[in-house]
Amino acid sequence: MPILQNSKMDMFYYVELMGISIGGSRVPKVSAGNLRLDSVIEKGGVIVDSRTSVMRLVRLAYTALWDAFKAGVAELRAAPSGFSLFDTCYNIIGKMEVKVPTVVMHLGSGASMPLSTENYLISMDTKGTFYFAFVGTDSGNTQQ
Template sequence: MDTFYYVELMGISVEGFRMVEVLAADLQLDLAIGKEGVIVDSGTSVTQLVRPAYAMPGDAFKVGAMELRAASGGFSLFDMCYNIIEKMGVKVPTMVMHLDSRVSMPLLAENYLIPMDTKGTFYFAFVGTGGGMSIIDNI
């Protein structure tokens, strides 16, 4: 669609390990039908990836965040929430988005761990979606 800003997301790395299971094919724009692909949307506050592209980085993040105390999520949309209010200098898994063969975008923890409340609950701001389009959010 002409109103969307499409990017080529080639993959995601968690803790320096590129998720080879995140296939570029799962994220490609289908030019024949003008659907799917990856867009950047300044009006969306959660990164949404088609389920095949979300599964491996999501699982890798869970493993890397095992030392954090899981919190019950206040929103059904998020499958990973953590209570980190009592933690000082919290170490969370690093994440990088690979936008094409030449560009990698390291993410700050503030880009993917978003405060849910004032009690120290944060949610992992990536979700899997059943739709064909993936969205990189504004945070």
């Protein structure tokens, strides 16, 4: 997987994210065009940040991803968010089994990286509330 350069932000490692699939289907607006590092203004792109458990996506891509994920978990009951960062959370208390759609990241090298459920549903309390680990941003910088 090639590492991309951004001369204005040379402390970060960038990768080319071509898209994300939810439940086996590519999310149309989560595409290379919406996630690309713009070499002219040197914004956007996808940085690898091992210190964060949240992936920030530009708003258009995030909204499409969120809609696709939400459709795949229609059986789950939404819960009020206790953290301002997250707008999507689910309460699974009392459920013996929970089915959620798979999430796969497609990289520029042609590789696909399936995420484990723990990578995109974060438990933040002991009450059975899980948060969707993707959030939207208007800054143009995305990270995982």
